[in-house]
Amino acid sequence: MLIAELLLHRTRAENVVPVYNEFIQKIPDIEALSLKSASEIQKIAGSLGLEWRLKLMIKMAEVIVNRFRGQIPCDLEQLKQLPGVGEYIASAMLIFYCGRLLPLLDTNTVRITGRYFDLEQSDGSRKTKEFQECITYLIDPKEVSESYYALIDLGAMICKPANPECQSCPLREHCNYFNKTNKGC
Ligand code: SF4
Structure with missing residues (x-):
């Protein structure tokens, strides 16, 4: 879900779908992502542009693995501390991943x-x-x-x-x- 949200940032959903499917197939969990290099991610998702977010994904995975023992936190402030995660993605995670009732306005x-x-x-x-x-x-x-x-x-x-x-x-x-x-x- 985090990966999907980051890929969807300023990018059309129909372009994201094939990239997302390949991404999840090749990098199935957060720990695997934390061990990847920017150039490996670039090969999978580079066609979507916005290269900076690919580097943020790796940093985000490193923080989740090292600081949160591989578990995505169900806490707004902790989520917002993850690289690449702002208010909207943090709220989306709390709603769809943690099941909280919060406003989600897009x-x-x-x-x-x-x-x-x-x-x-x-x-x-x-x-x-x-x-x-x-x-x-x-x-x-x-x-x-x-x-x-x-x-x-x-x-x-x-x-x-x-x-x-x-x-x-x-x-x-x-x-x-x-x-x-x-x-x-
Ligand atoms: S489609 Fe029409 S009835 Fe439904 S929420 Fe929108 S404005 Fe209201």
Whole structure:
């Protein structure tokens, strides 16, 4: 999951998939990654560009092996101390790997949350308390990661940036955007 997040940074998912599959096949765990050289990683993932992140991956693996005995920590501050891991990746790890209920706001989930709760969206929305609180109401606390996967899919397939397909959306009954735009129908 950490590797996928780092490879997806500023890179299209369809380009990442084949590289990720080869990466995981050749380097199946964190310890193996910590023993690789930058040039070995470059051969596998160099086609994606952003060479600096490949070096960070090795450093990240070294820290996990040496400082956390090979275990990925389920702690926000400790995760953020890993090279290459910022606030978003740390939160994603806590949600999908550790099962914590936390806000995870990216372009898609900001759009859904903004439309659903009728919140004004801006570049800084993901950092605001109202977006961070509101998105958690869309998440089932018993199925946190599944709920987020569903939201991410919803944003890609139904609640698209332009022309959302509200008639097919399972959230439409209580969605402010839907109720406003379909008033009188
Ligand atoms: S009803 Fe429409 S605007 Fe609301 S979440 Fe669904 S697709 Fe998005």
